[in-house]
Amino acid sequence: MTTLYEIDAETIDGETKSLREFEGKTLLVVNVASKCGFTPQYAGLEALYRKYAGKGLVVLGFPCNQFGAQEPGPESEIASFCSTSYGVSFPMFAKIEVNGDKAHPLYKFLKHAAPGLLGSEAIKWNFTKFLIDRSGKVVKRYAPTDTPQSLEKDIEAAL
Structure with a gap:
């Protein structure tokens, strides 16, 4: 399997970004949605990013519409919502799929490295989180x- 840093992802602005740009950083990768019961977690994610960015934490948001069609809009609408509603300043990416045949390579990597409950690799819902250490190793998967x-505490330990 490929390493984390060999994966590219499209930003919410349509640019291709190599995850190699985040090498040496602690990452928190989250599949997000604007119309979900967990959407208020954007505030907490932004607070973590602002608190720990200077120590090397980067939160990466990946919008996904696979769960209850809770991210139906285009990237421009998602970016506007995140900025206006939650002041999101961490990197956001284009809408992706996290499950199925069209799952983004990043999520294939993450799910294989840190399976969920009972060994299932499937992402169960929006706002599943993965903590990745500075070497690119997946430390933990969160519900x-x-x-x-x-x-x-886990983030502080990984920093």
Whole structure:
């Protein structure tokens, strides 16, 4: 399997970005949605990013419409919503699929490295989170119900 840093992803602005740009950083990768019960977690994710960015944390948001069609709009609408509603300043990417045959290579990598409950690799819902250390190793997978604040100790340890 490929390494994390060999994967490219399209930004929310339509540019191709190599994840190699984040080498040496601690990453929190999250599949996000604007019309989900967990959407208020954007505030907590932004708070984590602002608190720990200077120490090397980068939050990466990947919009996904695979769960209850809770991210139906185009990237421009998603970017506007995130900025206006939650002041999101962490990197956001283009809408992707996280499950199925068209799952983004990043999510194939993450799910294989950190399976969920009972070994299932499937992402169950929006706001599933993956913590990745500075070497590109997946440290832990978190459920959508795990709040950003509840990850702080693990993030501090990974920094």
